[in-house]
């Protein structure tokens with residue numbers, strides 16, 4: 001009896017400790033809110049390719065027309081300015097009528113645009129159906145010339161990621177960013193017939209683990225071994241995100257790299273972290289089983305040391321320079337030389353590896369179960 005209770009308790013704890021249950025089918029495709037910008041005092045241009053209406057916060061009509069010619073849009077001094085006219089409101093909604101596209105700063109978007117003032121922030125948020133959103137994400141994240149099964153896998157995990165963010169979102173005004181802070185999204189400029197066909201084929205499909213949503217992280221190139229999400233993001237240590245060997249990304253242009261840093265830049269990095277000079281040196285402190293660096297040890301002052309997270313160093317030096325945390329380091333006359341493998345945080349699907357798997361004839365399901373072991377594809381809406 002005691003054993004049964006213990007097993008039951010452990011199961012409940014395991015199931016309850018991450019993600020929301022996604023067992024219920026949705027009757028309708030959800031929408032998603034994508035933050036395009038949140039800069040105050042920045043002048044944006046907005047125009048439409050067809051009929052539109054602009055509504056005030058209370059739903060009253062501000063403006064309508066057959067086509068909005070390029071207009072200046074910004075938020076400042078507690079109001080929203082459109083073509084030099086100030087509206088004393090915290091919210092305007094630019095609604096697309098029919099199949100028109102709304103161009104924001106030269107990029108065409110499907111759906112509607114919300115203009116929101118939030119204290120000192122001015123947000124432009126694109127609200128559209130999640131399937132239209134995914135059609136753009138596939139082309140923004142990968143080349144549409146890549147194998148279909150690879151693009152299908154990307155569609156399923158991009159939809160899972162977006163739906164997870166929507167279901168768990170703590171942000172009041174939007175669900176995801178339009179950049180790699182969430183996933184890349186460049187509006188209708190990155191769609192074509194192939195991306196739309198892939199979206200139709202995978203419609204409503206998401207990835208689950210033990211019938212729960214989880215954050216389907218992905219990245220460009222793992223460099224030979226994917227990373228454990230718990231080590232990188234302090235995320236739940238679950239099978240699909242535990243890290244595994246990847247023999248498929250050797251042909252990636254980002255498979256290996258080198259980056260030389262002037263010691264002075266590292267000294268400034270340490271100063272910014274309140275570590276006082278003189279700076280004596282830095283070395284690798286802790287790695288995971290695949291030799292991905294977790295932390296470094298900095299030596300300073302009179303034999304003092306402190307630990308630094310490798311992800312913090314990467315963030316501060318620039319994620320496009322120190323391309324991953326799978327590196328070795330050495331002090332040479334020209335500076336501190338990092339030699340590394342891969343590009344990105346390394347968690348979940350390796351995009352270049354998935355490309356090779358597609359080229360070798362693997363299905364999207366095989367790609368997904370390789371990179372997210374023990375996960376299942378589930379159709380949440382039809």
Ligand SMILES: [Zn+2]
Pocket residue numbers: 221222223224225246247248249350352353
């Ligand atoms: Zn890889």
